[in-house]
Each structure stands twice: as C-alpha cells, then as structure tokens.
Amino acid sequence: MKRSTRQRAEILEVLETSPVFSTAQELHAVLRDRGSSVGLTTVYRNLQALVDEDVVDVVLGTRGESMFRKCARDTHHHHLVCTRCRRSVEVDSSDLERWADATAREHGFTILDHVAELFGLCQTCATR
Amino acid sequence: MKRSTRQRAEILEVLETSPVFSTAQELHAVLRDRGSSVGLTTVYRNLQALVDEDVVDVVLGTRGESMFRKCARDTHHHHLVCTRCRRSVEVDSSDLERWADATAREHGFTILDHVAELFGLCQTCATR
C-alpha cells in the first residue's frame, strides 16, 4: 500500500505553495535549494502517482515536458496560462465541454478525452 | 534560399497521402519501406520547415512526440482524433474560439494562442 514518506510530503508541500505549472526538474531544483534534497527519480515517481490520484494536474509544455500543478478545484477544468510569468488561472469550461460533445456527436465519435489550454499574457505582464 | 530536393518532395508526398497524424520516425520508416530512403535528420528538418511555412499541422502526442499532418483546410482549425486508428477529422471551432476569447477577456488576459484536440473513438472503431 501507499506509504507516507518525507520525500512525498516535501514534494506536495512545494506544489501546494506554487501557483504556476512546474516541471519535475524545476520542482527538484526547488527542493534542492531548500536544503531538503530528494532524488530526481523520486520526484518523477511521486508526481506520476499524484497525477494518478488526481491530486495534481499535468499539461504538456512545448518541448514535450510535463508540467505539474496542484489545482484548487478538484473538478475537471482548464487553464489560462501566462506565457511570460507562467502564472495560470483555472477557468470554467462548460462551454468548451459542450462544444467538444457536440462536435464529437456530429462526427460519430465517442468522446474519450480532450486537451485544451489557453496561452496569453496576463494583465500585469501585458502592460510592461 | 529554399531549394527543392528529392527528399523534400518525397516527404511531402507521403504527407499528402496520409489521413492520420504521423511522427517523424513513422514517416521516416514509410520512406524507407518505399525504397526511397531519406535520412531521419532530414525528415525532422523538413518537417520543421513545413510547420514554419504553415504547410503541415503539428500536435503533441502523449509521449511528448510531435505528430504531423498535412491538412486540407488552410485556416485555423482543430482535430478530432481516433485514439484507435489514429484517423483524424478537421473540425470547425468557431465556438471554441469564442469561448477562448471570452475567457481570456474575462480574466484580463491577452490571448496569444491555444491548443485543443479532441480524442475519442470513431464510429468504425467504436463498434468492434
């Protein structure tokens, strides 16, 4: 069964306090800087587990890397991500879901999943 | 300037006749099977060029690999992809775009870009 370890707790702690999507390597670096060193492998393994448990969200970055974030809402949602400061906002997506369902039906598809992320500049970053 | 080479022509030819998204490696294998061998590096380089020229579309697969396809429509659009046979349908996305714009405005973001792909089973694959 699942065991609670120092490493797992520290990874979660970093995720809890970060409002942005971070890569496994970035999280690893943060832990290292904090003095609490955790193996990179362990970071990957725990992130994977957390994703499986639906505790953290994952999105694919442009270089194919996975980026993780512990989101506030535990229901399905999407993100609006600032490409400059990386900050992200969780957005309501009922309209998107409706579009996805309708589109799938229209083409005889049984929808299984979808990805959707919006990228742009947040107010702060846009004005400087 | 840009030069027209045998390699570039053959890569485009394979893309023209494929209704599915394919990875660079898959395209490379197809070329090799056809007898017209082209270096993997060259495949990557030409695909990159074609994407820059907006001749082919690219989406990120789940393992972080890029998948390419030459789409019929040359305007912005999205895809409905069958996870079983890989076939994809180009779908109209005005509703999605509207949602993206509205959502961005609502949060003070200047929208730059967005990704959105729908995954599911096509009629044929669902019924067997």
Next chain:
DNA sequence: TTGATTGCAAAGTGTTTGCAACTAG
C-alpha cells in the same frame, strides 16, 4: 561555382527502469 541541403555520428533533453539499500507501518 556556391550557398543550401543532406546524412552520419554525437550530443542534448526529458523521462523511465533495474536494482540494492533503506524505512514506515
């Protein structure tokens, strides 16, 4: 001729796995 293009090998990036040592329950 000559600069763009090719293709090999090597390097790079992000992630996963094998396995012995460690540790929470």
Next chain:
DNA sequence: CTAGTTGCAAACACTTTGCAATCAA
C-alpha cells in the same frame, strides 16, 4: 519483519547539432 520507497546509474525515446560531403540553381 517486510513490502513499499528511495536514489543512483544506466537505459530510453525523441529531437537537435556539428560538420564534411553533396547537390540544385
């Protein structure tokens, strides 16, 4: 005690780069 977890090193998958040879214009 003992099964889950860790962490290193090595393996992996995909992509890019260095560079000399080649080729289109």
